[in-house]
Amino acid sequence: MGKVAVAFAAVAVVAACSVAAMMVGRRMKSRRKWRTVVEILKELEDDCDTPVARLRQVVDAMAVEMHAGLASEGGSKLKMLLTFVDVLPTGREKGTYYALHLGGTYFRILRVHLGAQRSYLDVQDVERHPIPSHLMNSTSEVLFNFLAFSLERFIEKEENVSNSLGVKRELAFTFSFPVKHTSISSGVLIKWTKGFEISEMVGKDIAECLQDALDRRGLNMHVAALVNDTVGALSLGYYHDPDTVVAVVFGTGSNACYLERTDAIIKCQGLLTTSGSMVVNMEWGNFWSSHLPRTSYDIDLDAESSNSNDMGFEKMISGMYLGDIVRRVILRMSQESDVFGPTTSVLSEPYVLSTNSVSAMHEDDTPELQDVTRILKDLGVSDVPLKVRKLVVKICDVVTRRAGRLAAAGIAGILKKIGRDGSGGITSGRSRSEIQMQKRTVVAVEGGLYMNYIMFREYMEEALVEILGEEVSQYVVVKAMEDGSSIGSALLVASLQS
Numbered sequence: 001m002g003k004v005a006v007a008f009a010a011v012a013v014v015a016a017c018s019v020a021a022m023m024v025g026r027r028m029k030s031r032r033k034w035r036t037v038v039e040i041l042k043e044l045e046d047d048c049d050t051p052v053a054r055l056r057q058v059v060d061a062m063a064v065e066m067h068a069g070l071a072s073e074g075g076s077k078l079k080m081l082l083t084f085v086d087v088l089p090t091g092r093e094k095g096t097y098y099a100l101h102l103g104g105t106y107f108r109i110l111r112v113h114l115g116a117q118r119s120y121l122d123v124q125d126v127e128r129h130p131i132p133s134h135l136m137n138s139t140s141e142v143l144f145n146f147l148a149f150s151l152e153r154f155i156e157k158e159e160n161v162s163n164s165l166g167v168k169r170e171l172a173f174t175f176s177f178p179v180k181h182t183s184i185s186s187g188v189l190i191k192w193t194k195g196f197e198i199s200e201m202v203g204k205d206i207a208e209c210l211q212d213a214l215d216r217r218g219l220n221m222h223v224a225a226l227v228n229d230t231v232g233a234l235s236l237g238y239y240h241d242p243d244t245v246v247a248v249v250f251g252t253g254s255n256a257c258y259l260e261r262t263d264a265i266i267k268c269q270g271l272l273t274t275s276g277s278m279v280v281n282m283e284w285g286n287f288w289s290s291h292l293p294r295t296s297y298d299i300d301l302d303a304e305s306s307n308s309n310d311m312g313f314e315k316m317i318s319g320m321y322l323g324d325i326v327r328r329v330i331l332r333m334s335q336e337s338d339v340f341g342p343t344t345s346v347l348s349e350p351y352v353l354s355t356n357s358v359s360a361m362h363e364d365d366t367p368e369l370q371d372v373t374r375i376l377k378d379l380g381v382s383d384v385p386l387k388v389r390k391l392v393v394k395i396c397d398v399v400t401r402r403a404g405r406l407a408a409a410g411i412a413g414i415l416k417k418i419g420r421d422g423s424g425g426i427t428s429g430r431s432r433s434e435i436q437m438q439k440r441t442v443v444a445v446e447g448g449l450y451m452n453y454i455m456f457r458e459y460m461e462e463a464l465v466e467i468l469g470e471e472v473s474q475y476v477v478v479k480a481m482e483d484g485s486s487i488g489s490a491l492l493v494a495s496l497q498s
């Protein structure tokens, strides 16, 4: 070999070595980056862990807080609000009634026609529209004028308008925010939740605001009841099955109510009702316990929300927030590694990832996870390999599994408080034979998250059995109540008339 050839070969070897070294370096760097995201995922899994022992601590904390909230005003983060609903619909109601429901994302209007028998419940013309976002921080007048206008349009579409002219229509106003009631048909707003911010309305009588707006439009309608959405769901549950004593909503937000003995509502001594009980609106979204598994993402989400230090439980389990928890995990992974490519400005935008998208990714059953690809693309993340898409699915799973299991612990907490969890409540233990006497208990559940996100629902129901045990679980029936809050509120108004 000549000198030139030797030199050439040497250069080639050096070049090959440096290319190889570069490739090895790059691979090592990429492996390190992958290790970073795996560590972030592991940390998330650990921080979200909900073994049954921990869930039982949450169950106990919920029952204890319920007691405290019933004992004195401000005794707990659980407000345990009186609803003045002491009698629930029986199935014998008759007539035509209306409901207007202001939720967190949607407002709904419907009419029910009742024929004095349970089987004659005819739900008519259910309208559901997204709440225009500008209304959420407008003024009381703008919001209620809009609701009155929507009701007017609904009524104009009725077939027999001429027949019903002159007849006052009885309306239930289902209002999914905390209200301090003074009667079944009046109450003042305590605070806004779920992103609503019309501060001048706090302290105002909500039913009166709606009635005034209806009167201004000349609508011949009477706001006969102001009903929390959970109470609506309970009413529909009870109408169909009188063993229904608890109702829970998992929608944009989350809340629960249940039927309580009046003598257990210690903060209102001397409270008399015909039935000896009253529905209590727990406002459980504000529940807090040190046993709740909290992550750094929850802390940041709370700090940056419009209601920080408030609604801690709701922020872990409800539809408004699950998407944002997942987004925060992906954002951190994207900042600390390059597996998602360069961090996009879209990904940094709060609430840009909805819980609907989380469920679509979580339940993506295409072999290549095409739905995940599509949703990540909307977040400005494209061309990520399959293993990264699988990682995203795993994040959705961890966040939703925690939500479903904590939701179950909340329900079991209520069952414990009313002695329907097989343990004999929070003070006494009961024998096995007494457990056999356990009463059948129906829990009415509704809300978009529960109705549509199958994995959330499955995790919740699975955990409830885990907490209660197979034996007691046989007595606890979870029943889905589609549109329960609106329909049930109309039934409640009907029961007031009969």
Ligand code: ADP
Pocket (backbone or CB within 6 Å): 102, 103, 104, 105, 106, 107, 176, 250, 251, 252, 253, 318, 319, 320, 355, 356, 357, 359, 360, 446, 447, 448, 449, 452, 453
């Ligand atoms: P509102 O809270 O206004 O009463 P819903 O009870 O219908 O309305 O709940 C709507 C919320 O439920 C949505 O904002 C979303 O968070 C959640 N949701 C609805 N559909 C799905 C779905 N397919 N997957 C996951 N979450 C969903």
Ligand code: MG
Pocket (backbone or CB within 6 Å): 103, 104, 176, 229, 249, 251, 252, 447, 448, 485
């Ligand atoms: Mg709702």
